[in-house]
Structures are given as C-alpha cells and as structure tokens.
Amino acid sequence: MNGVSGRMGYRQHLVRSILAIREAGGVELPDGSRLTVRPVLVGRSAVKLAELAERHGIADYTTDLDAALADERNEIYADFLVTKARAAALRKAIAAGKAIYTEKPTAESLGEALELARLAEDAGVKTGVVHDKLYLPGLQKLKRLIDSGFFGEVLSVRGEFGYWVFEGDWQPAQRPSWNYRTEDGGGIIVDMFPHWSYVLENLFGRVETVYAQAKTHIPRRWDEAGEPYAATADDAAYGIFELAGGAVAQINSSWTTRVNRDELVEFHIDGTLGSAVVGLFGAKIQSRNATPKPVWNPDLADEHDYDADWATVPTNDVFLNGFRQQWEEFLVSFAEGTDYPFDLLAGARGVQLAEAGLASSREGRRIALDELTLG
Known part of the structure; x- marks a missing residue:
C-alpha cells in the first residue's frame, strides 16, 4: 500500500477498508x-510508516518500493500517491507482475x-481503479430505481457537488495546497471529472460530448506552513455532458460554494415516469402520478410546499463503507480470476473526460469523446 500516510490512503483505504x-x-x-x-x-518517511505500523499492529513497512515489489509474497500493489507520482509507480x-488497485486519475494524460x-x-x-461514488448508499438506491424502470426514459441529470474550502489565511484549508497548483497535478476537473465519468457511464450512459467552463475563482491561497501561494489550478468547473441514449447531464463542481442542500453532493434525475434527488446517503422520489401542477405567477407568493411532494426511499439494506465494498469485490475477483470491469481502461476514460473538459474550457467549444479501446 503506497501512499498510506495521505488523507485518502490512510482513512479510506487502510483503516476503513484493508484493516476492517x-x-x-x-x-x-x-x-x-x-x-x-x-x-x-x-x-517516503520511515518515521511516519513506523508510527502507523505501531498504531495499527502492522508488521511490515518499507521506504523501498522496489524491494516491496520484488517480494513474491506481495501479490497486489495499491497506489494512493499524488497524481504526478502515480504512473511511474x-x-x-x-513490470513486477503485480495485480494493481489504484486511486484515480490513473495518469496525467490520456496517452499515458x-x-x-x-x-x-x-x-x-x-x-x-477506485470507483467509490458508485458504492455510496444514495447511488446504490438510485441504481435500484433505474433497474426497476422507475424513471421511464431518463431525460436529464443535474448534479451539484462542492463546499467552501478555506483559503488558509484565517482558517486552515481542509484540502492540501497541491490541489490548487496545476504544476503539482491539482485542479477540480482533474479531481472530479473522472468521478463523473464513471458515475454517468455506469448509471445513465457513456459520455459522448462535454462542454465545460473551468474557473480559478480564488487566485491566492495559503499553504500548510501559512505561506501565501498563487493558486494556478481551477477551483470550480461547470460542465454539460451529452450521454449515449440521449440524456443530458449538467454538473457543477466547486470548492468555492457555500452549501445550501441536504448533502455535499446531490443529483436530480428527471424521467418521463418519475424523478429522484439522491445524495451520499439519502434519496427521495416523485412519480408521474404524484407530480403537482405548478402555475407560474410572479405576482403572487407561492405558498405550496414542494418539498412535501417527495417521498423518501427507505434504507432496506446495510451498506458497507463504499471503499471497503469495492475492495472486497476486487479481492474476490482477484482470487477467483474473474473479469473486473473497473480496470485501467475504465480509469483511462476518466482521464479522457478530464482532459476533454480542460480542452473545452480552454478552447470554448464542445468536445466529442472517442470510444476508447486497447486495439
């Protein structure tokens, strides 16, 4: 497990997945x-690794990746490094013949x-490749709705993701400073568009075109040492995605927005037979035959309680931590020798969407995405 001293590698992959x-x-x-x-x-830090190993009763740790890869007892290589260091590892x-389980994005460019x-x-x-958002309780409820035919024909998907990340001057930032430097692999498109790629593809249809606008709304931030630096990466992105099958998705991703919704990410799905709003955990629905009939009248206050028209989807199952659930599926697939759908080619499609999103913002046009193969 390479990169376990980082926030994601430690919390989600080591503690909540492998140790669990x-x-x-x-x-x-x-x-x-x-x-x-x-x-x-x-x-890289023997001191940090030793502390983690002692805290969690782990016998083996090393700063020598080559030696770890040469050890025949180690069958799977797991990568949670910063993006710039990932491809080389x-x-x-x-080359060492290890099975691989890695965070995304898998590389800095589609070619790589x-x-x-x-x-x-x-x-x-x-x-x-980690596809953790698919395993969120809310999105698993959404998948059931889709599979049941609840929506009829899906018309559109609207997503809102994000929260305010403090600049770091008067309150410490809750994300690492490299996230805001392009030269260090940062940027919200690079971070989030790979997620939207697999969420849209696996629930609604492959992304065929993208039009995106990337912005660096806050150009000056303060790092972990309290020193100011120039934020060169995008901290907000506004994307429109055309999907195979005809649905249109619109997703806003932002680290410069103050939250006024039930959860930090929400998707609103409209279909001919019904609609749903889902988040990390919650899901609520409104069917065609329970849809109210609003009338637009800007001259009168509308006293109708639209929230009351939605029904909550019950939690009829016990949901594991999403990272752990995917780890378990990968480990079973590894042991059984079965095909695993979320492989490096699936990861490349996420990089493709991020790269196309940045190109779209830079060039001011819609970008069509080719269907990727290894042929």
Missing part, C-alpha cells in the same frame, strides 16, 4: 473459504493512461 477486512477475518469467497489480507506499508508494479492499460493487458496483470 483484516479484523473481520478476511473476505468470504464463493466456496465458503476466506481470503485474508496482510498490508505492507510503503512511503504503476509501471514498476506492472492508455499506455498503462496496454502495458497491464500485455503483461496479463489484473487491475482495478
């Missing part, structure tokens, strides 16, 4: 046996992302 799986005695396989996990921590893991996918396929290496 270890404490549960592993993952149950289809034949009833259990696959157990033994984490090996890799990073993934190449090493592929496709190269990694081809290298892994040629080497016969199993790969998995």
Whole structure:
C-alpha cells in the first residue's frame, strides 16, 4: 500500500477498508473459504510508516518500493500517491507482475493512461481503479430505481457537488495546497471529472460530448506552513455532458460554494415516469402520478410546499463503507480470476473526460469523446 500516510490512503483505504477486512477475518469467497489480507506499508518517511505500523499492529513497512515489489509474497500493489507520482509507480508494479488497485486519475494524460492499460493487458496483470461514488448508499438506491424502470426514459441529470474550502489565511484549508497548483497535478476537473465519468457511464450512459467552463475563482491561497501561494489550478468547473441514449447531464463542481442542500453532493434525475434527488446517503422520489401542477405567477407568493411532494426511499439494506465494498469485490475477483470491469481502461476514460473538459474550457467549444479501446 503506497501512499498510506495521505488523507485518502490512510482513512479510506487502510483503516476503513484493508484493516476492517483484516479484523473481520478476511473476505468470504464463493466456496465458503476466506481470503485474508496482510498490508505492507510503503512511503517516503520511515518515521511516519513506523508510527502507523505501531498504531495499527502492522508488521511490515518499507521506504523501498522496489524491494516491496520484488517480494513474491506481495501479490497486489495499491497506489494512493499524488497524481504526478502515480504512473511511474504503476509501471514498476506492472513490470513486477503485480495485480494493481489504484486511486484515480490513473495518469496525467490520456496517452499515458492508455499506455498503462496496454502495458497491464500485455503483461496479463489484473487491475482495478477506485470507483467509490458508485458504492455510496444514495447511488446504490438510485441504481435500484433505474433497474426497476422507475424513471421511464431518463431525460436529464443535474448534479451539484462542492463546499467552501478555506483559503488558509484565517482558517486552515481542509484540502492540501497541491490541489490548487496545476504544476503539482491539482485542479477540480482533474479531481472530479473522472468521478463523473464513471458515475454517468455506469448509471445513465457513456459520455459522448462535454462542454465545460473551468474557473480559478480564488487566485491566492495559503499553504500548510501559512505561506501565501498563487493558486494556478481551477477551483470550480461547470460542465454539460451529452450521454449515449440521449440524456443530458449538467454538473457543477466547486470548492468555492457555500452549501445550501441536504448533502455535499446531490443529483436530480428527471424521467418521463418519475424523478429522484439522491445524495451520499439519502434519496427521495416523485412519480408521474404524484407530480403537482405548478402555475407560474410572479405576482403572487407561492405558498405550496414542494418539498412535501417527495417521498423518501427507505434504507432496506446495510451498506458497507463504499471503499471497503469495492475492495472486497476486487479481492474476490482477484482470487477467483474473474473479469473486473473497473480496470485501467475504465480509469483511462476518466482521464479522457478530464482532459476533454480542460480542452473545452480552454478552447470554448464542445468536445466529442472517442470510444476508447486497447486495439
């Protein structure tokens, strides 16, 4: 596990996924046996790794990635590094014949992302890319609605994501400063468009075109040491996506917005037979035969309670942490030798959308996306 001292690598992948799986005695396989996990921590700071290992009872850690990859006992390489460092490490893991499970984006450019996918396929290496948003309770409820035919024909998807990230001068920022420097791989399009790529593709249809506007609304921020720096990366992006099948998605992503919604991310889906609003956990619906009939009259105050017209989707299941759930699926696929859909090619499609979004903003035009293959 390379990069576990970072926020995401530590909280979601180490503590809430791999250590939780270890404490549960592993993952149950289809034949009833259990696959157990033994984490090996890799990073640049021996001091930080030693502290993490002691805190969580982990026997193995090293600052030598090459040595960890050369050890035949280590079967899977997991990457949670900053984006700029990821591709080089993934190449090493592929050359060492390790299965790969990695955060996204998988590379800084589409060409590099496709190269990694081809290298892994040629080497016969199993790969998995984090698609965590699909495993959110709210989006799992949404998937059930889609599969049941609740929406009829899906017409549109509107997404709102984001919150106010403090500049760092009078309150510490709640995101690392590299997120706001293009030269360090930062930017909200690079961060979030890969998510929107797999969410839209797996729920509504592949993204065929994108028109995006990227903005750096706050050009000056303060880093972890309290020093000012120029924010060179986009901190907000406004995107319109045309999907296979005809639906249109519009998603705003922003680290410069103050939240006035139930959750930090919400999707509003309209269909011919019904609509839904879903977030991280919640989901509410309104069917065609329960839709009110608003009348536009700007001269009179509208006293109708539109929120009361929506019904809450019940939580009829126990949802695991989304990162852990995907880890378990990947581990079972690894043990069983089955195909895994969220591979490096799927990750490359996320990079493709981010790259196209940045090009669209830069050139002021709609960009069509080719369907990616490794052929």
